[in-house]
Amino acid sequence: MSKGIFITGTGTDVGKTYVTGLIVKKLRASGLNAGYYKPALSGAEWIDGELVPGDCQFVTHTAGLNIAPAKLTSYMYKTAVSPHLAAQLDRRPIEAETILADFSKFTRCHDYLTVEGCGGIICPLRLDDTVLIQTDVIKLLKLDLLIVAPSGLGAINSAVLTAHYAQSLGLTVKGFILNHYDRTNFLHQDNKKVITQLTKLPVVACVTSQAADLAIDTAVLCGLYKEV
Numbered sequence: 001m002s003k004g005i006f007i008t009g010t011g012t013d014v015g016k017t018y019v020t021g022l023i024v025k026k027l028r029a030s031g032l033n034a035g036y037y038k039p040a041l042s043g044a045e046w047i048d049g050e051l052v053p054g055d056c057q058f059v060t061h062t063a064g065l066n067i068a069p070a071k072l073t074s075y076m077y078k079t080a081v082s083p084h085l086a087a088q089l090d091r092r093p094i095e096a097e098t099i100l101a102d103f104s105k106f107t108r109c110h111d112y113l114t115v116e117g118c119g120g121i122i123c124p125l126r127l128d129d130t131v132l133i134q135t136d137v138i139k140l141l142k143l144d145l146l147i148v149a150p151s152g153l154g155a156i157n158s159a160v161l162t163a164h165y166a167q168s169l170g171l172t173v174k175g176f177i178l179n180h181y182d183r184t185n186f187l188h189q190d191n192k193k194v195i196t197q198l199t200k201l202p203v204v205a206c207v208t209s210q211a212a213d214l215a216i217d218t219a220v221l222c223g224l225y226k227e228v
């Protein structure tokens with residue numbers, strides 16, 4: 001039996017990878033067989049003649065996963081643009097079937113699989129004669145969502161919009177993780193309260209800048225994962 005969750009965010013650079021690293025680290029520190037999968041990644045870097053997916057590298061390093069980062073993604077592209085465009089430039093289109101097959105392979109190896117998306121909730125993966133949006137992949141993998149959101153000004157709008165949009169497509173949002181949270185900041189405190197008030201969804205954890213651990217009970221964290 002394997003369980004999974006999909007980590008999305010209110011946009012690019014909000015801390016999906018940082019938070020995912022802490023999530024996988026926490027599960028593994030509790031002795032659980034936790035893994036990571038990134039369906040597609042653009043902006044990979046050439047390092048010593050090898051294309052390295054930065055997100056996968058960050059998570060393997062943070063969570064202590066003993067696997068080559070490139071093995072944790074199905075598609076990686078050099079150009080740091082939306083995956084549909086990066087794939088078009090590389091003439092290597094993203095196939096939903098490949099993502100599903102790789103995902104299934106990872107779920108056979110891990111009890112808790114954390115899947116990190118690209119950008120925000122609406123991220124096009126393919127726009128040629130086939131249209132594939134990230135939300136199609138989330139549905140295909142039958143995963144629920146956790147939304148990583150910023151803590152400061154603008155957080156309410158981006159967090160609530162993301163949750164409502166996902167729900168309008170029939171996806172299940174389990175809650176939010178607020179990043180760069182400062183518990184002494186009254187705006188952050190209020191954003192946390194208002195996001196829950198407007199969505200009726202919990203903020204399951206708040207991550208401070210430079211946090212080395214995720215402040216959440218392991219049983220609560222595990223409870224967010226859904227059998228896949």
Ligand SMILES: Nc1ncnc2c1ncn2[C@@H]1O[C@H](COP(=O)(O)OP(=O)(O)O)[C@@H](O)[C@H]1O
Binds near residue numbers: 013017180208210
């Ligand atoms: N809580 C945090 N403390 C310190 N640095 C952070 C934190 N969250 C994100 N970062 C940094 O901000 C940048 C963007 O975060 P990242 O997790 O890569 O975003 P995303 O995956 O959403 O694109 C990275 O350099 C990351 O290390």
Ligand SMILES: [Mg+2]
Binds near residue numbers: 016017116
């Ligand atoms: Mg990322």
